[in-house]
Amino acid sequence: MAKKQLLEFTDSGIYCPQGRFYIDPWKPVDDAVITHAHADHAYMGHKHYLAHHLSREVLFYRLGEIQLQTVEYGETVMKNGVAISLYPAGHVIGSAQIRVEYKGEVWVVSGDYKVEDDGISTPFEPVRCHHFISECTFGMPVYTWKPQVQIFDDINNWWRGNLHNGVATVLVGYSLGKAQRILQNLDLFNGTVYTHGVIENTNEALRRNGVILNPTERITADSVKEDVRKGIIIAPPSSAGTPWMRKFQPYSFGYCSGWMAIRGAKRRRAADRGFVLSDHADWNGLVSAIDATGCQSVYLTHGYTATFARYLNGIGFDAHEVHTLYGGEEEASPQPSPKESELENQDERNNIEPANKALSFGEDLGEAFGGLNP
Incomplete structure (x- = not known):
């Protein structure tokens, strides 16, 4: 009889039968270990x-008063004999890789x-x-990022030009x-950073968690x-083209995303400037990260899974595609849905300022908007 895997891929999410817990499940379960607070990984x-403890307040903000246990990086939690520990993923504040160990066998998600x-x-x-479960959102050789210092030099020069x-x-x-990331790396030469309500609610949640951020209004x-109009305005993707944004006219609209590396992406988002800034690993980052694990096998959850699996198998890895529901955040959502647009317009008519409340899935993309005096 074949040995049962420590982690399995089910229709509810990544499951550990021995530990009786799931990792980033997309259907309701009893016990969920969460890599980070984005909506395609942290469901109600x-x-x-x-x-991780730095996800605490953002998870409460997005999901409400859930039963939540938080830990530090490297801290071990035991579930039915299985050791679980979290390690930095570098994706967003509080994001973590999940290390699972049982009887000497180690998996990392x-x-x-x-x-x-x-x-x-x-x-x-x-x-x-031994086994690494990896994303590959940008698992194509065309996606190769410049150092972020160069990207922020471009952003700051664009801002100066707009002011002029x-x-x-x-x-x-x-x-x-x-x-x-934008907030912390801008050259704040001209004073105030202004924020859309959904972004400011997120900033406030992080500050409650002890994260030190640059001042915003x-x-x-x-x-x-x-x-x-004299400062710089940071807004969510679904604000593009809405009445809320048009209040700032005349304005120049810049879009930060890894998809800006592809010709035509800026035009499809109606942006004046596209900045190639992603919170996902590029091609070289994916390859180097997987190689550094020393793993025997790789499971690819979302992104260019077929292309990347072929490449990894060609250089000696045992790589497999798996089906998950990850990849629904901003990097994979170029335009707001009709439902989101309808809600944005309704909030604009009602001049609704977003409250500090639990968010629905769609509100992660910025459905609720604040007002502005003309």
């Missing part, structure tokens, strides 16, 4: 959650990750294992991860348009 409805130190997330650490031309600067990035109905 589980009875018990385990995550990467969640989402990047290998470049972004200056705000705990940097990625490779973890030795009397044009407001609106920079779009995902509300958890990209927005904080939430855009509300009391914000003065001319003051806001």
